[in-house]
Amino acid sequence: MITLTGVTDSATAKGEQTRELILSTALRLFREQGYGKTTMRAIANEAGVSVGNAYYYYGSKDHLMQAYYDLLQDQHREVVEPILAAEKAFVPRLAGVLRAWLDVAAPYHEFAGTFFKTAADPRSPLSPFSDESRPARDASIDVFRRVIDGSDLKLPGDLKSELPELLWLLQMGVVLFWVHDRTDDVRRTRALVDRAVPLVDRLLRLTRIPGVRGVTNDVVALIRSIRT
Amino acid sequence: MITLTGVTDSATAKGEQTRELILSTALRLFREQGYGKTTMRAIANEAGVSVGNAYYYYGSKDHLMQAYYDLLQDQHREVVEPILAAEKAFVPRLAGVLRAWLDVAAPYHEFAGTFFKTAADPRSPLSPFSDESRPARDASIDVFRRVIDGSDLKLPGDLKSELPELLWLLQMGVVLFWVHDRTDDVRRTRALVDRAVPLVDRLLRLTRIPGVRGVTNDVVALIRSIRT
DNA sequence: GTCTATAACACGATAGAC
DNA sequence: GTCTATCGTGTTATAGAC
Numbered sequence: 001m002i003t004l005t006g007v008t009d010s011a012t013a014k015g016e017q018t019r020e021l022i023l024s025t026a027l028r029l030f031r032e033q034g035y036g037k038t039t040m041r042a043i044a045n046e047a048g049v050s051v052g053n054a055y056y057y058y059g060s061k062d063h064l065m066q067a068y069y070d071l072l073q074d075q076h077r078e079v080v081e082p083i084l085a086a087e088k089a090f091v092p093r094l095a096g097v098l099r100a101w102l103d104v105a106a107p108y109h110e111f112a113g114t115f116f117k118t119a120a121d122p123r124s125p126l127s128p129f130s131d132e133s134r135p136a137r138d139a140s141i142d143v144f145r146r147v148i149d150g151s152d153l154k155l156p157g158d159l160k161s162e163l164p165e166l167l168w169l170l171q172m173g174v175v176l177f178w179v180h181d182r183t184d185d186v187r188r189t190r191a192l193v194d195r196a197v198p199l200v201d202r203l204l205r206l207t208r209i210p211g212v213r214g215v216t217n218d219v220v221a222l223i224r225s226i227r228t
Numbered sequence: 229m230i231t232l233t234g235v236t237d238s239a240t241a242k243g244e245q246t247r248e249l250i251l252s253t254a255l256r257l258f259r260e261q262g263y264g265k266t267t268m269r270a271i272a273n274e275a276g277v278s279v280g281n282a283y284y285y286y287g288s289k290d291h292l293m294q295a296y297y298d299l300l301q302d303q304h305r306e307v308v309e310p311i312l313a314a315e316k317a318f319v320p321r322l323a324g325v326l327r328a329w330l331d332v333a334a335p336y337h338e339f340a341g342t343f344f345k346t347a348a349d350p351r352s353p354l355s356p357f358s359d360e361s362r363p364a365r366d367a368s369i370d371v372f373r374r375v376i377d378g379s380d381l382k383l384p385g386d387l388k389s390e391l392p393e394l395l396w397l398l399q400m401g402v403v404l405f406w407v408h409d410r411t412d413d414v415r416r417t418r419a420l421v422d423r424a425v426p427l428v429d430r431l432l433r434l435t436r437i438p439g440v441r442g443v444t445n446d447v448v449a450l451i452r453s454i455r456t
Numbered sequence: 457g458t459c460t461a462t463a464a465c466a467c468g469a470t471a472g473a474c
Numbered sequence: 475g476t477c478t479a480t481c482g483t484g485t486t487a488t489a490g491a492c
Contacts, residue, residue, distance in 0.1 A: 015458060039483060050460045051485090061484065113350040120348035122341040122408045129408055177454075180350045180357055188454075195450050202443050209439055215430050222423050226405075226416075243475070267467060278477050283469065285475095 019057045022047050023071075026064045031107060035065070035114035062118050066126050066133075068108070069115060073136055075104045080143060090151040094167065095197040097147055098174055102186060102193070105178070109186065113179050128172065141168045155204060156213075158220050163204075166223070170200070247285045250275050251299075254292045259335060263293070263342035290346045294354045294361075296336065297343060301364055303332045308371060318379040322395065323425040325375055326402055330414060330421070333406070337414065341407045356400070369396045383432060384441075386448050391432075394451070398428070 025047035029038040040061055044051045058064050083096035105112065118126050125132035144167040148160065155163070174196075178189045207216040253275035257266040268289055272279045286292050311324035333340060346354045353360035372395040376388065383391065402424075406417045435444045 012457085018458080040485080041483080050462095052461080052487095053459055055485075056458075113348075117345055117349040117352075120341075121345040124345075127408075180355075188456075192450075192454060195453070199443065199446055199450060202446075206440060206443060209437065211437055212434060212440065215427065215434060218427055218430075222420075222427060225423070226420060228416075246475080268469080269467070279468090280470080280478075281476050287469095289468070 015057075018049065018053065022049060022054050022057055023064060023067050026058075027068055027108070030064075030068075030111050030114075035111045062124070062126055065115050065118060069119075069126075070136055072105055072108075073140055076101050077139065077143060079104055084146055084150055088150070088152060090148070090153040091198055091201050093147045093151050094144075094200070095193060097143060098171060098193045098197065099190065101171065101174075102178065102189060106186075109178070116176070116179050137168070140171075141165055144168055144171075153201075153204065156207065156216075159204075159207060159216060162220055162223050165227075167200075170196075243285075246277065246281070250277060250282050250285055251292060251295050254286075255296055255336075258292075258296075258339050263289075263339040290352070290354055293343050293346055298364055300333055300336075301368055304329050305367065305371060307332055312374055312378055316378070316380060318376070318381040319426055319429050321375045321379050322372075322428070323421060325371060326399060326421045326425065327418065329399065329402075330406065330417060334414070337406070344404070344407050365396070368399075369393055372396055372399075381429075381432065384435065384444075387432075387435060387444060390448055390451050393455075398424075 022043065026038070026043045029043055029046060040054060041051055043064075044054045047054070058067065079100045080097050083100060084093060087093045087096060115126075118124055119128055121127060122129065124130065127133065128137055141164045145164040147167065148163055153160075174189065174193060177192055178186055181187075181189045183189075206212050250271065254266070254271045257271055257274060260266075268279055268282060271292075272282045275282070286295065307328045308325050311328060312321060315321045315324060346352060347356050349355060350357065352358065355361065356365055369392045373392040375395065376391055381388075402417065402421060405420055406414055409415075409417045411417075434440050
Protein backbone atom coordinates (compact mmCIF):
# COMPACT_ATOMS: atom_id res chain seq x y z
CA MET A 1 0.00 0.00 0.00
CA ILE A 2 1.34 3.44 -0.97
CA THR A 3 0.64 6.33 1.37
CA LEU A 4 0.72 10.05 0.73
CA THR A 5 4.23 10.20 2.11
CA GLY A 6 5.39 7.89 -0.60
CA VAL A 7 6.43 5.25 1.87
CA THR A 8 5.11 1.75 1.54
CA ASP A 9 2.81 1.37 4.48
CA SER A 10 3.44 -2.31 4.81
CA ALA A 11 2.71 -2.33 8.51
CA THR A 12 -0.85 -1.15 8.00
CA ALA A 13 -1.27 -3.46 5.04
CA LYS A 14 -0.12 -6.39 7.09
CA GLY A 15 -2.40 -5.37 9.91
CA GLU A 16 -5.33 -5.28 7.54
CA GLN A 17 -4.40 -8.72 6.32
CA THR A 18 -4.31 -10.07 9.85
CA ARG A 19 -7.63 -8.46 10.63
CA GLU A 20 -9.24 -10.17 7.66
CA LEU A 21 -7.58 -13.46 8.45
CA ILE A 22 -9.04 -13.40 11.95
CA LEU A 23 -12.50 -12.50 10.70
CA SER A 24 -12.62 -15.09 7.95
CA THR A 25 -11.35 -17.77 10.30
CA ALA A 26 -13.96 -16.83 12.88
CA LEU A 27 -16.75 -16.91 10.32
CA ARG A 28 -15.63 -20.31 9.06
CA LEU A 29 -15.60 -21.73 12.55
CA PHE A 30 -18.95 -20.14 13.34
CA ARG A 31 -20.37 -21.80 10.24
CA GLU A 32 -18.81 -25.16 11.05
CA GLN A 33 -19.53 -25.40 14.76
CA GLY A 34 -21.89 -22.58 15.56
CA TYR A 35 -21.19 -19.41 17.49
CA GLY A 36 -21.50 -20.84 20.98
CA LYS A 37 -19.10 -23.70 20.48
CA THR A 38 -16.42 -21.63 18.81
CA THR A 39 -14.00 -20.31 21.40
CA MET A 40 -11.79 -17.28 21.03
CA ARG A 41 -8.86 -19.57 21.71
CA ALA A 42 -9.90 -21.77 18.79
CA ILE A 43 -10.25 -18.80 16.46
CA ALA A 44 -6.81 -17.49 17.37
CA ASN A 45 -5.31 -20.95 17.14
CA GLU A 46 -6.86 -21.71 13.76
CA ALA A 47 -5.84 -18.32 12.40
CA GLY A 48 -2.29 -18.81 13.67
CA VAL A 49 -2.34 -15.72 15.86
CA SER A 50 -2.36 -15.17 19.58
CA VAL A 51 -5.52 -14.60 21.56
CA GLY A 52 -4.21 -11.17 22.46
CA ASN A 53 -3.86 -10.32 18.79
CA ALA A 54 -7.43 -11.33 18.05
CA TYR A 55 -8.56 -8.99 20.81
CA TYR A 56 -6.27 -6.32 19.44
CA TYR A 57 -8.39 -6.20 16.29
CA TYR A 58 -11.79 -7.18 17.65
CA GLY A 59 -12.75 -5.90 21.06
CA SER A 60 -14.96 -8.89 21.80
CA LYS A 61 -16.45 -12.02 20.30
CA ASP A 62 -19.57 -10.03 19.57
CA HIS A 63 -17.54 -7.58 17.52
CA LEU A 64 -16.67 -10.43 15.16
CA MET A 65 -20.39 -10.90 14.75
CA GLN A 66 -20.85 -7.22 14.04
CA ALA A 67 -18.06 -7.33 11.46
CA TYR A 68 -19.86 -10.18 9.75
CA TYR A 69 -23.06 -8.17 9.66
CA ASP A 70 -21.26 -5.25 8.04
CA LEU A 71 -19.79 -7.63 5.49
CA LEU A 72 -23.24 -8.98 4.77
CA GLN A 73 -24.61 -5.53 4.10
CA ASP A 74 -21.77 -4.68 1.75
CA GLN A 75 -22.38 -7.85 -0.20
CA HIS A 76 -26.10 -7.16 -0.29
CA ARG A 77 -25.56 -3.70 -1.74
CA GLU A 78 -23.36 -5.19 -4.44
CA VAL A 79 -25.68 -8.02 -5.37
CA VAL A 80 -28.61 -5.64 -5.53
CA GLU A 81 -27.09 -3.37 -8.18
CA PRO A 82 -28.03 -5.40 -11.30
CA ILE A 83 -31.55 -5.90 -9.98
CA LEU A 84 -32.11 -2.17 -9.49
CA ALA A 85 -30.60 -1.50 -12.88
CA ALA A 86 -32.78 -4.01 -14.72
CA GLU A 87 -36.19 -3.76 -13.06
CA LYS A 88 -38.45 -0.75 -13.20
CA ALA A 89 -41.62 -2.00 -11.52
CA PHE A 90 -41.90 -1.68 -7.76
CA VAL A 91 -42.87 -5.28 -7.01
CA PRO A 92 -39.94 -7.05 -8.67
CA ARG A 93 -37.55 -4.42 -7.35
CA LEU A 94 -38.60 -4.94 -3.75
CA ALA A 95 -38.91 -8.71 -4.07
CA GLY A 96 -35.50 -8.87 -5.74
CA VAL A 97 -33.84 -6.90 -2.98
CA LEU A 98 -35.38 -9.03 -0.24
CA ARG A 99 -34.57 -12.29 -2.02
CA ALA A 100 -31.02 -11.12 -2.61
CA TRP A 101 -30.58 -10.70 1.12
CA LEU A 102 -31.73 -14.26 1.70
CA ASP A 103 -29.20 -15.49 -0.86
CA VAL A 104 -26.31 -13.54 0.58
CA ALA A 105 -27.10 -14.53 4.15
CA ALA A 106 -27.80 -18.20 3.36
CA PRO A 107 -24.39 -19.64 4.34
CA TYR A 108 -24.78 -18.21 7.81
CA HIS A 109 -28.37 -19.14 8.45
CA GLU A 110 -27.43 -21.79 11.01
CA PHE A 111 -25.83 -19.45 13.47
CA ALA A 112 -27.53 -16.20 12.53
CA GLY A 113 -29.84 -16.61 15.50
CA THR A 114 -26.92 -15.77 17.69
CA PHE A 115 -26.48 -12.49 15.97
CA PHE A 116 -30.11 -11.73 16.50
CA LYS A 117 -29.63 -12.51 20.13
CA THR A 118 -26.90 -9.98 20.69
CA ALA A 119 -28.60 -7.53 18.36
CA ALA A 120 -31.81 -7.53 20.35
CA ASP A 121 -30.20 -6.06 23.42
CA PRO A 122 -31.04 -2.36 23.25
CA ARG A 123 -27.96 -1.37 25.21
CA SER A 124 -25.69 -3.26 22.88
CA PRO A 125 -23.91 -1.25 20.18
CA LEU A 126 -24.82 -4.16 17.92
CA SER A 127 -28.51 -3.40 18.16
CA PRO A 128 -29.81 -2.31 14.76
CA PHE A 129 -31.41 0.63 16.54
CA SER A 130 -28.27 1.84 18.28
CA ASP A 131 -26.34 4.99 17.45
CA GLU A 132 -23.28 2.92 16.65
CA SER A 133 -25.03 1.01 13.88
CA ARG A 134 -26.59 4.14 12.41
CA PRO A 135 -24.20 4.19 9.43
CA ALA A 136 -24.99 0.59 8.58
CA ARG A 137 -28.70 1.16 9.13
CA ASP A 138 -28.72 4.30 6.98
CA ALA A 139 -26.92 2.48 4.21
CA SER A 140 -29.46 -0.27 4.39
CA ILE A 141 -32.40 2.12 4.38
CA ASP A 142 -30.86 3.84 1.40
CA VAL A 143 -31.18 0.67 -0.63
CA PHE A 144 -34.93 0.80 -0.07
CA ARG A 145 -34.99 4.46 -0.99
CA ARG A 146 -33.50 3.48 -4.32
CA VAL A 147 -36.02 0.67 -4.68
CA ILE A 148 -38.77 3.28 -4.48
CA ASP A 149 -37.18 6.17 -6.32
CA GLY A 150 -36.25 4.17 -9.36
CA SER A 151 -39.67 2.55 -9.62
CA ASP A 152 -43.05 3.34 -11.13
CA LEU A 153 -44.62 3.72 -7.68
CA LYS A 154 -46.81 6.81 -7.35
CA LEU A 155 -47.41 7.98 -3.80
CA PRO A 156 -48.16 11.14 -1.83
CA GLY A 157 -44.88 12.80 -0.89
CA ASP A 158 -45.06 12.42 2.87
CA LEU A 159 -45.74 8.70 2.70
CA LYS A 160 -43.05 8.29 0.08
CA SER A 161 -40.47 9.88 2.35
CA GLU A 162 -41.29 7.54 5.23
CA LEU A 163 -41.48 4.44 3.10
CA PRO A 164 -37.77 3.54 2.97
CA GLU A 165 -37.68 3.25 6.73
CA LEU A 166 -40.90 1.25 6.74
CA LEU A 167 -39.53 -1.17 4.14
CA TRP A 168 -36.41 -1.55 6.27
CA LEU A 169 -38.69 -2.50 9.16
CA LEU A 170 -40.40 -4.97 6.84
CA GLN A 171 -37.02 -6.50 6.14
CA MET A 172 -36.32 -6.77 9.86
CA GLY A 173 -39.55 -8.72 10.09
CA VAL A 174 -38.48 -10.97 7.25
CA VAL A 175 -35.16 -11.55 8.98
CA LEU A 176 -36.94 -12.45 12.20
CA PHE A 177 -39.03 -14.95 10.28
CA TRP A 178 -35.97 -16.24 8.43
CA VAL A 179 -34.08 -16.84 11.65
CA HIS A 180 -36.86 -19.10 12.86
CA ASP A 181 -37.32 -20.84 9.52
CA ARG A 182 -36.02 -24.42 9.54
CA THR A 183 -37.36 -25.50 6.15
CA ASP A 184 -35.03 -26.54 3.33
CA ASP A 185 -33.50 -23.56 1.59
CA VAL A 186 -35.75 -21.44 3.83
CA ARG A 187 -38.64 -22.21 1.54
CA ARG A 188 -41.20 -20.67 3.86
CA THR A 189 -39.38 -17.36 4.07
CA ARG A 190 -39.11 -17.24 0.30
CA ALA A 191 -42.81 -17.95 0.02
CA LEU A 192 -43.49 -15.19 2.54
CA VAL A 193 -41.51 -12.67 0.51
CA ASP A 194 -43.15 -13.73 -2.75
CA ARG A 195 -46.62 -13.30 -1.31
CA ALA A 196 -46.05 -10.32 0.95
CA VAL A 197 -44.45 -8.02 -1.58
CA PRO A 198 -47.43 -7.85 -3.98
CA LEU A 199 -49.63 -7.29 -0.93
CA VAL A 200 -47.49 -4.37 0.19
CA ASP A 201 -47.84 -2.97 -3.30
CA ARG A 202 -51.60 -3.28 -3.19
CA LEU A 203 -51.78 -1.77 0.28
CA LEU A 204 -49.77 1.21 -0.86
CA ARG A 205 -52.03 1.74 -3.86
CA LEU A 206 -55.03 1.65 -1.54
CA THR A 207 -53.91 4.96 -0.07
CA ARG A 208 -55.38 6.63 -3.16
CA ILE A 209 -58.90 5.82 -2.02
CA PRO A 210 -60.34 8.97 -0.38
CA GLY A 211 -61.62 7.19 2.73
CA VAL A 212 -58.23 5.62 3.26
CA ARG A 213 -56.19 8.75 2.69
CA GLY A 214 -57.13 10.31 6.03
CA VAL A 215 -56.03 7.32 8.06
CA THR A 216 -52.85 7.06 6.02
CA ASN A 217 -51.96 10.64 6.86
CA ASP A 218 -52.44 9.95 10.53
CA VAL A 219 -50.31 6.82 10.34
CA VAL A 220 -47.56 8.80 8.65
CA ALA A 221 -47.87 11.55 11.28
CA LEU A 222 -47.56 8.97 14.04
CA ILE A 223 -44.47 7.44 12.50
CA ARG A 224 -42.97 10.90 12.13
CA SER A 225 -43.62 11.76 15.76
CA ILE A 226 -42.17 8.44 16.90
CA ARG A 227 -38.81 8.94 15.29
CA THR A 228 -37.93 12.31 16.83
CA MET B 229 -48.99 -28.48 52.41
CA ILE B 230 -51.44 -31.41 52.61
CA THR B 231 -51.28 -33.98 49.86
CA LEU B 232 -53.81 -36.57 48.71
CA THR B 233 -52.05 -39.20 50.82
CA GLY B 234 -52.79 -37.22 53.94
CA VAL B 235 -49.12 -36.75 54.69
CA THR B 236 -47.72 -33.28 55.11
CA ASP B 237 -45.53 -32.84 52.07
CA SER B 238 -43.01 -30.66 53.83
CA ALA B 239 -40.19 -31.51 51.46
CA THR B 240 -42.04 -30.21 48.42
CA ALA B 241 -43.31 -27.24 50.36
CA LYS B 242 -39.82 -26.37 51.43
CA GLY B 243 -38.59 -26.81 47.89
CA GLU B 244 -41.23 -24.44 46.62
CA GLN B 245 -40.17 -21.96 49.26
CA THR B 246 -36.54 -22.19 48.19
CA ARG B 247 -37.52 -21.80 44.57
CA GLU B 248 -39.42 -18.62 45.31
CA LEU B 249 -36.68 -17.30 47.54
CA ILE B 250 -34.15 -17.72 44.76
CA LEU B 251 -36.41 -16.07 42.19
CA SER B 252 -37.35 -13.10 44.34
CA THR B 253 -33.74 -12.55 45.33
CA ALA B 254 -32.67 -12.71 41.71
CA LEU B 255 -35.32 -10.24 40.62
CA ARG B 256 -34.36 -7.83 43.38
CA LEU B 257 -30.71 -7.96 42.39
CA PHE B 258 -31.61 -7.61 38.71
CA ARG B 259 -33.59 -4.50 39.57
CA GLU B 260 -30.85 -3.07 41.76
CA GLN B 261 -27.80 -3.79 39.62
CA GLY B 262 -29.08 -4.91 36.26
CA TYR B 263 -28.99 -8.39 34.77
CA GLY B 264 -25.43 -8.34 33.52
CA LYS B 265 -23.86 -7.25 36.78
CA THR B 266 -25.80 -9.71 38.89
CA THR B 267 -23.86 -12.94 39.17
CA MET B 268 -25.26 -16.34 40.00
CA ARG B 269 -22.88 -16.37 42.94
CA ALA B 270 -24.37 -13.13 44.24
CA ILE B 271 -27.91 -14.45 43.85
CA ALA B 272 -27.08 -17.66 45.70
CA ASN B 273 -25.15 -15.79 48.34
CA GLU B 274 -27.85 -13.21 48.93
CA ALA B 275 -30.53 -15.91 49.07
CA GLY B 276 -28.45 -17.93 51.51
CA VAL B 277 -28.20 -20.99 49.27
CA SER B 278 -25.41 -22.55 47.25
CA VAL B 279 -24.84 -21.89 43.57
CA GLY B 280 -25.56 -25.53 42.86
CA ASN B 281 -28.89 -25.22 44.58
CA ALA B 282 -29.86 -22.23 42.48
CA TYR B 283 -29.08 -24.29 39.40
CA TYR B 284 -31.12 -27.14 40.79
CA TYR B 285 -34.22 -24.97 40.51
CA TYR B 286 -33.31 -22.82 37.53
CA GLY B 287 -31.36 -24.45 34.74
CA SER B 288 -29.63 -21.23 33.78
CA LYS B 289 -29.53 -17.54 34.51
CA ASP B 290 -31.81 -17.04 31.54
CA HIS B 291 -34.38 -19.32 33.13
CA LEU B 292 -34.67 -16.85 35.98
CA MET B 293 -35.51 -14.30 33.35
CA GLN B 294 -38.13 -16.60 31.88
CA ALA B 295 -39.64 -17.14 35.32
CA TYR B 296 -39.90 -13.41 35.71
CA TYR B 297 -41.64 -13.15 32.38
CA ASP B 298 -44.18 -15.78 33.42
CA LEU B 299 -44.76 -13.86 36.64
CA LEU B 300 -45.27 -10.70 34.64
CA GLN B 301 -47.89 -12.34 32.48
CA ASP B 302 -49.77 -13.63 35.49
CA GLN B 303 -49.81 -10.18 37.01
CA HIS B 304 -50.91 -8.67 33.72
CA ARG B 305 -53.85 -11.04 33.45
CA GLU B 306 -54.92 -10.08 36.96
CA VAL B 307 -54.59 -6.34 36.50
CA VAL B 308 -56.50 -6.53 33.26
CA GLU B 309 -59.64 -8.05 34.75
CA PRO B 310 -61.31 -4.86 36.03
CA ILE B 311 -60.56 -3.09 32.75
CA LEU B 312 -62.21 -5.80 30.70
CA ALA B 313 -65.14 -5.84 33.09
CA ALA B 314 -65.70 -2.10 32.99
CA GLU B 315 -65.02 -1.11 29.39
CA LYS B 316 -67.15 -2.14 26.44
CA ALA B 317 -65.65 -0.13 23.59
CA PHE B 318 -62.75 -1.62 21.67
CA VAL B 319 -60.39 1.35 21.90
CA PRO B 320 -60.33 1.78 25.70
CA ARG B 321 -60.20 -2.01 26.13
CA LEU B 322 -57.12 -2.39 23.97
CA ALA B 323 -55.46 0.77 25.27
CA GLY B 324 -56.17 -0.30 28.83
CA VAL B 325 -54.63 -3.72 28.32
CA LEU B 326 -51.50 -2.30 26.70
CA ARG B 327 -51.10 0.40 29.34
CA ALA B 328 -51.60 -2.15 32.09
CA TRP B 329 -48.66 -4.11 30.74
CA LEU B 330 -46.48 -0.99 30.88
CA ASP B 331 -47.50 -0.45 34.51
CA VAL B 332 -46.85 -4.02 35.56
CA ALA B 333 -43.51 -4.19 33.79
CA ALA B 334 -42.35 -0.74 34.91
CA PRO B 335 -40.16 -1.83 37.87
CA TYR B 336 -38.13 -4.01 35.54
CA HIS B 337 -37.75 -1.61 32.66
CA GLU B 338 -34.07 -1.05 33.33
CA PHE B 339 -33.04 -4.61 32.66
CA ALA B 340 -35.89 -5.81 30.50
CA GLY B 341 -33.73 -5.48 27.43
CA THR B 342 -31.98 -8.58 28.55
CA PHE B 343 -35.19 -10.51 28.31
CA PHE B 344 -35.54 -9.42 24.74
CA LYS B 345 -32.03 -10.62 24.19
CA THR B 346 -32.67 -14.16 25.34
CA ALA B 347 -36.04 -14.09 23.66
CA ALA B 348 -34.58 -13.40 20.26
CA ASP B 349 -32.56 -16.57 20.04
CA PRO B 350 -34.73 -18.92 17.96
CA ARG B 351 -33.08 -22.05 19.31
CA SER B 352 -33.70 -21.04 22.89
CA PRO B 353 -36.75 -22.52 24.60
CA LEU B 354 -37.15 -19.04 26.06
CA SER B 355 -38.00 -17.53 22.69
CA PRO B 356 -41.61 -16.31 22.65
CA PHE B 357 -41.99 -18.23 19.39
CA SER B 358 -40.73 -21.55 20.75
CA ASP B 359 -42.86 -24.60 21.47
CA GLU B 360 -41.89 -24.44 25.13
CA SER B 361 -43.36 -21.00 25.61
CA ARG B 362 -46.54 -21.86 23.74
CA PRO B 363 -48.62 -22.02 26.94
CA ALA B 364 -47.48 -18.57 28.02
CA ARG B 365 -47.96 -17.23 24.53
CA ASP B 366 -51.42 -18.72 24.20
CA ALA B 367 -52.43 -17.27 27.54
CA SER B 368 -51.22 -13.89 26.41
CA ILE B 369 -53.02 -14.12 23.09
CA ASP B 370 -56.14 -15.12 24.94
CA VAL B 371 -56.20 -11.77 26.71
CA PHE B 372 -56.46 -10.10 23.33
CA ARG B 373 -59.18 -12.51 22.27
CA ARG B 374 -61.16 -11.30 25.26
CA VAL B 375 -60.42 -7.68 24.38
CA ILE B 376 -62.09 -8.30 21.04
CA ASP B 377 -64.89 -10.63 22.04
CA GLY B 378 -66.19 -8.46 24.84
CA SER B 379 -66.14 -5.34 22.70
CA ASP B 380 -68.41 -3.59 20.22
CA LEU B 381 -66.01 -4.32 17.37
CA LYS B 382 -67.73 -5.63 14.23
CA LEU B 383 -65.53 -7.51 11.83
CA PRO B 384 -65.68 -10.25 9.21
CA GLY B 385 -65.22 -13.61 10.92
CA ASP B 386 -61.93 -14.66 9.38
CA LEU B 387 -60.21 -11.39 10.26
CA LYS B 388 -61.71 -11.52 13.73
CA SER B 389 -60.24 -14.95 14.34
CA GLU B 390 -56.74 -13.83 13.36
CA LEU B 391 -56.90 -10.57 15.23
CA PRO B 392 -55.89 -11.80 18.69
CA GLU B 393 -52.59 -13.04 17.35
CA LEU B 394 -52.10 -9.81 15.41
CA LEU B 395 -52.74 -7.74 18.51
CA TRP B 396 -50.24 -9.90 20.37
CA LEU B 397 -47.73 -9.05 17.64
CA LEU B 398 -48.66 -5.40 18.10
CA GLN B 399 -47.83 -5.76 21.76
CA MET B 400 -44.47 -7.32 20.90
CA GLY B 401 -43.84 -4.21 18.83
CA VAL B 402 -44.82 -2.00 21.75
CA VAL B 403 -42.49 -3.97 24.00
CA LEU B 404 -39.66 -3.54 21.51
CA PHE B 405 -40.28 0.20 21.51
CA TRP B 406 -40.60 0.24 25.30
CA VAL B 407 -37.29 -1.53 25.77
CA HIS B 408 -35.56 1.21 23.81
CA ASP B 409 -37.48 4.03 25.46
CA ARG B 410 -35.32 6.04 27.87
CA THR B 411 -37.79 8.85 28.58
CA ASP B 412 -39.17 9.46 32.09
CA ASP B 413 -41.93 7.04 32.96
CA VAL B 414 -41.60 5.78 29.37
CA ARG B 415 -43.60 8.78 28.23
CA ARG B 416 -42.93 8.10 24.57
CA THR B 417 -44.20 4.54 24.73
CA ARG B 418 -47.36 5.70 26.46
CA ALA B 419 -47.85 8.33 23.79
CA LEU B 420 -47.35 5.66 21.15
CA VAL B 421 -50.03 3.44 22.69
CA ASP B 422 -52.45 6.34 23.07
CA ARG B 423 -52.08 7.34 19.44
CA ALA B 424 -51.68 3.92 17.87
CA VAL B 425 -54.74 2.25 19.37
CA PRO B 426 -57.32 4.60 17.81
CA LEU B 427 -55.47 4.22 14.54
CA VAL B 428 -55.70 0.44 14.77
CA ASP B 429 -59.40 0.86 15.38
CA ARG B 430 -59.81 3.06 12.32
CA LEU B 431 -57.75 0.71 10.18
CA LEU B 432 -59.93 -2.22 11.21
CA ARG B 433 -63.08 -0.31 10.35
CA LEU B 434 -61.62 0.49 6.94
CA THR B 435 -61.96 -3.16 6.03
CA ARG B 436 -65.65 -2.51 5.43
CA ILE B 437 -64.85 -0.46 2.34
CA PRO B 438 -65.37 -2.70 -0.71
CA GLY B 439 -62.05 -1.85 -2.35
CA VAL B 440 -60.23 -2.65 0.86
CA ARG B 441 -62.01 -5.90 1.61
CA GLY B 442 -60.21 -7.86 -1.11
CA VAL B 443 -56.75 -6.91 0.09
CA THR B 444 -57.77 -7.64 3.67
CA ASN B 445 -58.82 -11.13 2.71
CA ASP B 446 -55.47 -11.73 1.07
CA VAL B 447 -53.62 -10.43 4.09
CA VAL B 448 -55.61 -12.76 6.32
CA ALA B 449 -54.93 -15.66 3.96
CA LEU B 450 -51.21 -14.90 4.04
CA ILE B 451 -51.16 -14.82 7.82
CA ARG B 452 -53.04 -18.10 7.91
CA SER B 453 -50.58 -19.78 5.56
CA ILE B 454 -47.63 -18.46 7.54
CA ARG B 455 -48.68 -20.02 10.78
CA THR B 456 -49.02 -23.60 9.59
C1' DG C 457 2.03 -0.11 15.44
C1' DT C 458 1.77 -5.13 15.34
C1' DC C 459 2.22 -9.24 17.64
C1' DT C 460 3.50 -13.22 20.98
C1' DA C 461 3.23 -15.92 25.07
C1' DT C 462 1.40 -16.87 29.23
C1' DA C 463 -0.98 -16.22 33.24
C1' DA C 464 -4.79 -14.75 35.72
C1' DC C 465 -9.64 -13.42 36.66
C1' DA C 466 -14.68 -13.65 36.78
C1' DC C 467 -18.55 -15.94 35.95
C1' DG C 468 -21.89 -19.41 34.04
C1' DA C 469 -22.41 -24.02 34.46
C1' DT C 470 -21.65 -28.98 36.09
C1' DA C 471 -20.24 -33.23 38.87
C1' DG C 472 -20.57 -35.80 42.43
C1' DA C 473 -20.64 -36.35 47.54
C1' DC C 474 -23.82 -36.15 51.46
C1' DG D 475 -32.35 -31.02 48.02
C1' DT D 476 -28.28 -29.17 49.11
C1' DC D 477 -23.42 -28.54 49.25
C1' DT D 478 -18.37 -27.98 47.78
C1' DA D 479 -15.15 -28.25 44.31
C1' DT D 480 -14.08 -27.72 39.68
C1' DC D 481 -14.32 -26.82 34.72
C1' DG D 482 -14.62 -24.05 30.36
C1' DT D 483 -14.59 -19.76 28.31
C1' DG D 484 -14.75 -14.66 27.54
C1' DT D 485 -11.82 -11.27 28.71
C1' DT D 486 -7.89 -8.73 30.71
C1' DA D 487 -3.12 -8.09 32.25
C1' DT D 488 1.71 -8.32 31.96
C1' DA D 489 5.90 -8.12 29.87
C1' DG D 490 8.03 -7.97 26.20
C1' DA D 491 9.78 -8.81 20.78
C1' DC D 492 10.04 -7.01 16.04
